[in-house]
Amino acid sequence: MTTLSAQISFRYRLKDSATGVTRATAKRLAEVLGVDETQLIHLALHDLATKVLPQYEEDEGAITKAQFRQIKKSVPKFKDIVVRSNLFDTESI
Template sequence: MSHEQSSQICNSNCFNPIKDIYSKYIFGANAMATTHDSLLLKFRTRDSLHGVTRLTVKALAQQLDVNETQVVHLALSKLASEILPSYEPDDGPLSERQIKAVRRDANDLLPIGETIREEVLFG
C-alpha cells in the first residue's frame, strides 16, 4: 500500500480531534436555513487576539474540511456560547423581606440537634 493510499484511508477512518469535535455541528449546519443577510469581513494583515489573516481562515477550512464561511460561523458560534448568557436575566438581588422569609423557612425546615459528622470539602 502506498503512502497516498494509507493517507486516504486514514483521512476517512482515523480520529481527528479537531474535525471530530465539530462534526455534528458541521454536518448538521449544511442543512440549516440561510438568510440573504450578509456581512463584509475584512481580514487582518497579521494574526492577533483581535483578528486573523485570510491565510489562517483558509488553513482552518482545510483542516476542518469545510468552506471559509463555515469556519467563520463556527468561530462566531463558539464565541457566542462562551460570552453570551444562556439563561434569562433574573430579577436582581433579593429584598430584605425575601431574605428574612428564606431564613425563616430554613430555620423551620433544617434539622435541629447534635452534629453527627462534619466533612471538609475544600481545605
C-alpha cells in the same frame, strides 16, 4: 434566497493578532475542523456569543432581605449547613 442586506463584507487581517486572523490561518482552521471558511466564521461567532452573551433571561435582580429570611426559614435545619446569600460570599448570613 439571501438578501444583500443580510450579508456583510468580511476582510481577513494582513497578519494574525488578538483582533483577527489571516486567510491562511482561517483555511488551516477550517481544514482541521472539516468545515468551509463560512462555517468556520459561524462557529467562531457562536463560540464568542456563548462566552460573552447571557444564556438566560435577565431576572429582577437580587432578592430582598425579607425574601432571604423566608428562604432561610424554609431550609431544613442540619448541623454544619450554612445558607449563603451569594455563591462568592465568604461569610454566612
